[in-house]
Amino acid sequence: MEYLEFKISCKEEFIEILIAELAEVGFDSFLEKEDGLEAYIQEDQFDRVAFQEVLDKYISMANISVEEGRMEKVNWNTEWEKNYDPIAVGEEVYVRASFHAPKEGVKHEIVINPKMSFGTGHHATTYLMLTHLLNLPHHGKRVIDIGAGTGILAILSHKLGAATVEAFDIDDWCVDNGNENFELNGMSHVKMGLGTVREVNPQGQFDIVIANINKNVLLDEMEVYETLVKPGGYLLLSGFYDHDVIDIEASTASFGLSKIDQMVKDKWCAVVFKKK
Incomplete structure (x- = not known):
């Protein structure tokens, strides 16, 4: 299954808003960047009209520019490893990838190796x-x-x-x-x-x-x-x-x-x- 990739440049304060809006029109994966975001959607789920309507709502306020591309399946474990740090949820849960060292004394350790998944x-x-x-x-x-x-x-x-x-x-x-x-x-x-x-x-x-x-x-x-x-x-x-x-x-x-x-x-x- 192929994904469409949209590299969206925008003002920092609009990144989360665009993620929320795009999620509502079918986009299922995002990577936040310093100057915007990357948004991904299955090709057969893409509605260009709905996508453009989201952009039009914010394009002038957020200084939006878009670069569109198509991508084959890639090794997302490798991509995530570049930026993926372990996280702690309170004092009970520690989420890490398999390439991270375990943490001692954690009640619930979860190992996640993400691909395109959210x-x-x-x-x-x-x-x-x-x-x-x-x-x-x-x-x-x-x-x-x-x-x-x-x-x-x-x-x-x-x-x-x-x-x-x-x-x-x-x-x-x-x-x-x-x-x-x-x-x-x-x-x-x-x-x-x-x-x-x-x-x-x-x-x-x-x-x-x-x-x-x-x-x-x-x-x-x-x-x-x-x-x-x-x-x-x-x-x-x-x-x-x-x-x-x-x-x-x-x-x-x-x-x-x-x-x-x-x-x-x-x-x-x-x-x-x-x-x-």
Whole structure:
């Protein structure tokens, strides 16, 4: 599967805004640069009209210039190794790549070798979701990660004692990468699925449902998420800005889900809901 690559130069204060806007029109991977960002999208998912509408909103204010290209699959482990540093989430979680040395005394160490997949803990949404998961009961629970990317959130749920973990993504690169990361973290028995939540059609209900995607997809799939959450279970959502919470809450409330926790980092938001 080929990706389109867009090297976007802009003012620094508009980088996060453009990432959020482009994520909502289908872009699934980003690299932040000092002078802008690189944005990637599967060729068959690209909507040029929607892309141009995003640029037009900010082009004069942000001094935007764009260089477009096409790319074949590359070794993203090598690319990430150039800039990928380990991160700590509180005092309990340490996320590193296999080429980093282990850290002594860490309760939960997660090894992630990212390819094109989104989710290394560096982005605010992933960091926030990891933090939320630490605060939820996992022992003996059933967990599902929708749009799992690298599989990092599913991996933490497993390490926190979940009895079963399911995960899937729409990107075949993510599926391959997620399965590799599962093996690195002692989860070879878990296989990541391919497709949307409607295509995968998970069976039964779950104690914890995770979806770190983007606002438009979350709103579209909310009715499905509600059916997957057990009564008394939790729904964790991220991939949107803090000013979008009002729309997310309006949707979850209509399905009997109540907000119990919310965190914001770099204007990105992650929210925990509980089913009545």
